Amino acid sequence: MQPIILTVANTAQYGYGLHIAPDARPDDGWLDLCLIEDPGLQGLIQHSHRLLTGTIDRIPGVQILRTRKVRIERHRPSPIQVDGDEVPGEAVLEAVCEARGNQDGAAFTSNDRALTTFVPKA
Numbered sequence: 663m664q665p666i667i668l669t670v671a672n673t674a675q676y677g678y679g680l681h682i683a684p685d686a687r688p689d690d691g692w693l694d695l696c697l698i699e700d701p702g703l704q705g706l707i708q709h710s711h712r713l714l715t716g717t718i719d720r721i722p723g724v725q726i727l728r729t730r731k732v733r734i735e736r737h738r739p740s741p742i743q744v745d746g747d748e749v750p751g752e753a754v755l756e757a758v759c760e761a762r763g764n765q766d767g768a769a770f771t772s773n774d775r776a777l778t779t780f781v782p783k784a
Contacts, residue, residue, distance in 0.1 A: 699723035
């Protein structure tokens with residue numbers, strides 16, 4: 663699969679209330695991967711409302727997978743979105759969800775740069 667959008671999420675929504683990974687939770691110890699193939703203009707028009715209704719997984723060409731670790735290899739470095747902001751991105755990106763003591767956390771790494779967040783267990 664060659665997705666046009668690949669999202670690594672640990673929450674269900676991102677900016678403007680869009681539901682990119684409807685079942686993602688920050689405290690479950692999992693990362694949700696949303697892979698979206700090019701739907702074409704007609705498909706985009708027909709299914710764009712699903713981002714608002716939390717039914718993105720019903721769009722043909724969308725896969726949502728769950729994992730604790732993912733490695734994304736791209737042809738060359740290019741910008742990525744992190745929490746709504748564009749930042750430089752390396753050709754190889756890794757995301758890991760791990761437990762530390764009484765907290766679950768997600769670490770997103772691009773070369774030597776990392777963002778680690780921890781959420782108390784419910």
